[in-house]
Amino acid sequence: MEWFKKAREGIISQKKKDIPEGLWTKCPKCSDIIYVRQLEENLSTCPNCEYHFRIKSSDYIRLILDEGELEEKDQGLISGDPLQFKDSKKYPDRIKTASKNTGLNDAVVSGIGKIDDKIISIAVMDFAFIGGSMGSVVGEKIARTIERAIQMRIPLVIISCTGGARMQEGILSLMQMAKTSALLARLDDLRLPYISVLTNPTTAGVMASYASLGDVIIAEPGALLGFAGQRVIKQTIRQDLPEGFQSSEFFQEHGFLDKIVHRRDLKKTISLFLEYFSNDVQGSA
Amino acid sequence: MSAGFVLEFEKPIVELERKIAEMREFASDENVELSREIESLEQKLDRLADEIYSKLTRWEKVQLARHPRRPYSLDYINAFCKDFLEIHGDRGFADDKAVVCGFGKFNGQKVAVVGQQKARDTKGKLIRNFGMMHPEGYRKAMRVMRLAEKFNVPILIFIDTPGAYPGIDAEERGQAEAIARNIREMFRIKVPIIISIIGEGASGGALGIGVGDVILMLENSWYSVISPEGCAAILWRDQAKASEAAEALKLTAQDMLQLEVIDKIIPEPRGGAHRNPQGVYELLGKEIQAQLEHYGSLETGRLLEQRMQKFRRMGEVLQI
Numbered sequence: 001m002e003w004f005k006k007a008r009e010g011i012i013s014q015k016k017k018d019i020p021e022g023l024w025t026k027c028p029k030c031s032d033i034i035y036v037r038q039l040e041e042n043l044s045t046c047p048n049c050e051y052h053f054r055i056k057s058s059d060y061i062r063l064i065l066d067e068g069e070l071e072e073k074d075q076g077l078i079s080g081d082p083l084q085f086k087d088s089k090k091y092p093d094r095i096k097t098a099s100k101n102t103g104l105n106d107a108v109v110s111g112i113g114k115i116d117d118k119i120i121s122i123a124v125m126d127f128a129f130i131g132g133s134m135g136s137v138v139g140e141k142i143a144r145t146i147e148r149a150i151q152m153r154i155p156l157v158i159i160s161c162t163g164g165a166r167m168q169e170g171i172l173s174l175m176q177m178a179k180t181s182a183l184l185a186r187l188d189d190l191r192l193p194y195i196s197v198l199t200n201p202t203t204a205g206v207m208a209s210y211a212s213l214g215d216v217i218i219a220e221p222g223a224l225l226g227f228a229g230q231r232v233i234k235q236t237i238r239q240d241l242p243e244g245f246q247s248s249e250f251f252q253e254h255g256f257l258d259k260i261v262h263r264r265d266l267k268k269t270i271s272l273f274l275e276y277f278s279n280d281v282q283g284s285a
Numbered sequence: 286m287s288a289g290f291v292l293e294f295e296k297p298i299v300e301l302e303r304k305i306a307e308m309r310e311f312a313s314d315e316n317v318e319l320s321r322e323i324e325s326l327e328q329k330l331d332r333l334a335d336e337i338y339s340k341l342t343r344w345e346k347v348q349l350a351r352h353p354r355r356p357y358s359l360d361y362i363n364a365f366c367k368d369f370l371e372i373h374g375d376r377g378f379a380d381d382k383a384v385v386c387g388f389g390k391f392n393g394q395k396v397a398v399v400g401q402q403k404a405r406d407t408k409g410k411l412i413r414n415f416g417m418m419h420p421e422g423y424r425k426a427m428r429v430m431r432l433a434e435k436f437n438v439p440i441l442i443f444i445d446t447p448g449a450y451p452g453i454d455a456e457e458r459g460q461a462e463a464i465a466r467n468i469r470e471m472f473r474i475k476v477p478i479i480i481s482i483i484g485e486g487a488s489g490g491a492l493g494i495g496v497g498d499v500i501l502m503l504e505n506s507w508y509s510v511i512s513p514e515g516c517a518a519i520l521w522r523d524q525a526k527a528s529e530a531a532e533a534l535k536l537t538a539q540d541m542l543q544l545e546v547i548d549k550i551i552p553e554p555r556g557g558a559h560r561n562p563q564g565v566y567e568l569l570g571k572e573i574q575a576q577l578e579h580y581g582s583l584e585t586g587r588l589l590e591q592r593m594q595k596f597r598r599m600g601e602v603l604q605i
């Protein structure tokens with residue numbers, strides 16, 4: 001759960017006297033002071049070091065879909081409590097709190113939209129909802145997003161942002177990996193394109209299923225990507241992890257990522273891939 | 286060492302068994318008549334064992350699943366298969382010995398086999414990496430599955446892993462990619478896949494070879510999205526809370542059946558598979574035979590459609 005710590009570090013801890021509070025933030029990577037307005041204009045990336053701040057699912061929708069418009073589907077799917085799970089909190093209470101804080105029903109928003117006039121089926125995960133974790137609702141919504149691509153014979157785009165499977169739904173969370181991957185096999189059989197976009201973080205059960213199965217996989221710079229959690233790895237091997245381990249750059253270096261793309265180029269890049277993968281008979285636009 | 290291994294809750298039983306054995310030996314050595322005393326102790330043992338094993342907690346079942354004397358994949362393979370031919374390597378990087386792959390004859394029928402392999406002695410444990418596979422292991426498993434498909438041979442899979450290996454090298458070689466690809470590709474393998482969970486089924490490490498037409502599970506095995514220790518460390522911030530986590534995760538075979546994740550529980554002898562491996566081989570072997578006959582008779586298109594639908598249904602969602 002390293003990413004929780006990282007998220008906390010993002011919150012300003014040091015105040016600067018001369019600028020009114022709330023108008024600025026500090027880059028967790030280069031420590032530069034950035035005006036909030038400047039950060040927004042820069043799509044929540046640091047103008048100095050290109051650190052990508054985490055943004056919401058609605059921000060991605062605005063960023064990459066034409067007119068920022070999503071025809072949202074399956075909004076009414078909500079989580080049950082199949083295990084009657086309780087740790088320090090009851091699972092349904094966790095869900096309620098997350099819903100209240102995010103205005104979302106679960107950790108993914110899905111539907112139909114357009115990228116440069118090309119109709120796509122899209123799902124965008126949201127880390128703010130229980131760490132973007134995948135339970136039955138996320139799995140089902142991703143599955144239906146793939147099914148819509150299949151039914152409508154349109155490309156699929158999934159933007160992931162998640163710590164992995166949702167422990168509170170136990171084995172049923174694990175099975176969402178199989179459910180989504182099964183449908184991706186079918187999508188692949190039909191030669192429909194799937195662009196997988198990884199943001200900070202994309203790890204564990206999601207990384208070991210649909211996030212890794214794109215025809216191409218692109219990621220924002222500096223994202224935490226991988227299968228096992230860093231604390232678990234450290235405990236297992238009893239040694240320090242190398243600098244930049246499990247970053248986007250590491251992932252690409254080892255051959256598991258096609259492209260690292262700055263947020264401002266995300267739409268353009270997806271659009272271009274969709275053009276190359278459009279499968280039209282004449283082979284030209 | 287492991288031959289004498291006894292779990293805490295097994296102790297009263299093992300103790301009583303020892304007493305009975307001693308009494309028998311004494312009776313025969315000294316030629317004295319103790320049959321009535323022995324019989325009475327045996328009845329007592331029976332009651333005691335019934336009492337202990339009928340109310341095992343989930344955490345105790347996890348311990349049974351990890352019992353060092355529990356049969357491992359190769360024990361099943363040797364019990365089930367004649368002329369077993371092992372194959373090695375993923376043709377890309379290495380041979381992962383945490384998984385055994387090959388071909389054998391199961392009741393005379395050709396089968397391909399994939400089994401996660403643990404070991405009982407220190408040296409073996411290192412060689413088998415405690416049953417924790419690296420990416421090359423998942424890729425080796427896919428290789429044998431593709432071969433099985435090519436030569437129209439059904440696949441038997443034995444799951445027994447505490448998880449996919451969490452290490453720097455495993456991440457460098459794409460642990461996530463290897464597991465993801467296997468999960469997807471197993472939906473396209475055009476021969477029957479019979480899964481047996483024989484011990485531990487931890488997370489993506491298990492699911493990476495866990496897609497099939499039917500999922501059988503030994504009574505004292507567990508299957509979960511995360512190990513009880515891992516879950517405890519994250520949610521309770523304390524690994525020692527593993528027993529609580531095991532309860533919360535609902536990870537037993539009975540739980541799996543109720544959540545409709547598996548198809549059938551294979552009963553174990555009282556006290557667990559290690560107390561009578563032969564009995565377990567017989568029961569599981571019979572079930573696998575029946576499943577091979579059933580799925581072997583299905584037309585390929587239907588087989589794959591059913592496999593897909595099986596997993597498509599899993600999960601619980603509500604609509605508002």
Ligand SMILES: [Zn+2]
Nearest residue numbers: 027030046049
């Ligand atoms: Zn910066």
